[in-house]
Amino acid sequence: MLILGLESSCDETAAALVTGDRQVLAHRLAGQEAAHAPYGGVVPEIAARAHVEALAPLVEAALADAGVTLDQVDAIAATAGPGLIGGVMVGLVTGKALAHAAGKPLVAVNHLEGHALSPRLSDPDLGFPYLLLLVSGGHCQLLLVEGVGRYRRLATTIDDAAGEAFDKTAKLLGLGFPGGPAVERAAANGDPFKVPLPRPLKGAAEPHFSFAGLKSAVARAVEDYSAEDLSASFQQAVIDCLVDRTQRALAVAPEATTLVVAGGVAANSAVRAALRGLAEAHGRRFVAPPLWLCTDNAAMIAWAGAERFAAGISDPLDIPARPRWPL
Ligand code: KG4
Ligand code: ZN
Numbered sequence: 001m002l003i004l005g006l007e008s009s010c011d012e013t014a015a016a017l018v019t020g021d022r023q024v025l026a027h028r029l030a031g032q033e034a035a036h037a038p039y040g041g042v043v044p045e046i047a048a049r050a051h052v053e054a055l056a057p058l059v060e061a062a063l064a065d066a067g068v069t070l071d072q073v074d075a076i077a078a079t080a081g082p083g084l085i086g087g088v089m090v091g092l093v094t095g096k097a098l099a100h101a102a103g104k105p106l107v108a109v110n111h112l113e114g115h116a117l118s119p120r121l122s123d124p125d126l127g128f129p130y131l132l133l134l135v136s137g138g139h140c141q142l143l144l145v146e147g148v149g150r151y152r153r154l155a156t157t158i159d160d161a162a163g164e165a166f167d168k169t170a171k172l173l174g175l176g177f178p179g180g181p182a183v184e185r186a187a188a189n190g191d192p193f194k195v196p197l198p199r200p201l202k203g204a205a206e207p208h209f210s211f212a213g214l215k216s217a218v219a220r221a222v223e224d225y226s227a228e229d230l231s232a233s234f235q236q237a238v239i240d241c242l243v244d245r246t247q248r249a250l251a252v253a254p255e256a257t258t259l260v261v262a263g264g265v266a267a268n269s270a271v272r273a274a275l276r277g278l279a280e281a282h283g284r285r286f287v288a289p290p291l292w293l294c295t296d297n298a299a300m301i302a303w304a305g306a307e308r309f310a311a312g313i314s315d316p317l318d319i320p321a322r323p324r325w326p327l
Contacts, residue, residue, distance in 0.1 A: 011087075159210050
């Protein structure tokens with residue numbers, strides 16, 4: 001089985017070719033950092049326009065990398081939401097056009113399902129069920145992944161997502177955009193216990209998250225500490241919250257023998273190390289996808305498409321793009 005995947009829901013345009021037996025034959029990606037950097041965040045109109053320009057050449061390049069033609073593809077998977085609606089429409093309409101022209105089935109993929117199933121692309125031994133900490137720019141959730149299309153949400157954020165907190169902190173500290181990697185780099189030269197910062201919801205019974213208060217505390221401390229110490233202390237506070245909340249979820253999900261982390265924030269090495277330690281302390285296996293598969297990409301969309309297609313699922317060509325689409 002060969003699946004073409006398309007991703008365009010935020011600020012990465014991407015195309016990939018993935019097989020049903022987990023081979024990534026091609027994965028192409030065009031970031032838009034330079035276009036958004038002057039505004040300190042993603043501007044939806046600029047993003048949508050950039051996706052229009054980048055996507056078709058990326059599809060051609062990915063097909064050439066894999067040495068295949070569209071005729072050899074079994075299905076086309078495109079992100080249909082959630083995300084910035086202009087961008088989602090670009091990828092979904094492109095997927096529909098290719099599917100229609102080549103006479104191939106379309107699989108409309110939920111971007112969150114792409115993140116949720118991506119660890120199964122890199123780890124063939126990862127079976128269901130598993131406890132997933134999904135930490136990205138738009139989401140912060142704990143999910144019990146019971147099967148393809150079967151996700152039980154145990155917790156979510158009551159305000160900001162973890163990646164959003166990294167991005168806002170980077171902006172406050174003048175570290176630029178995108179914020180997560182910049183904060184991680186600055187944190188490497190700082191003291192994680194220098195700045196007293198809150199751990200919102202730590203110890204709460206329900207495993208929900210909250211990061212807005214942490215960001216406000218960083219804003220109040222900006223004058224008094226270095227960007228390095230603030231970055232390190234902020235990152236430590238986020239990690240303490242993620243570990244505490246995930247520990248709470250592990251307790252209510254004994255059937256999950258594996259703890260999995262996915263999404264852009266999972267690219268942070270301190271976050272990965274802390275969660276690995278938590279899993280080991282609780283006798284659970286730990287799985288995190290390689291860094292390139294954590295941040296947005298089309299291989300995870302192709303793979304989620306492959307999993308859905310293998311389960312007999314495809315979608316009509318009039319399926320709408322959805323800005324909001326809970327798993
Ligand atoms: O999954 P993703 O690429 O896009 C969304 O679906 O949101 O996640 C992007 C988020 C951004 O907030 C970015 O700052 C964060 O992931 N991120 C990181 C790191 N790399 C990306 N956060 C912390 N440390 C990193 N190394
Ligand atoms: Zn994402």
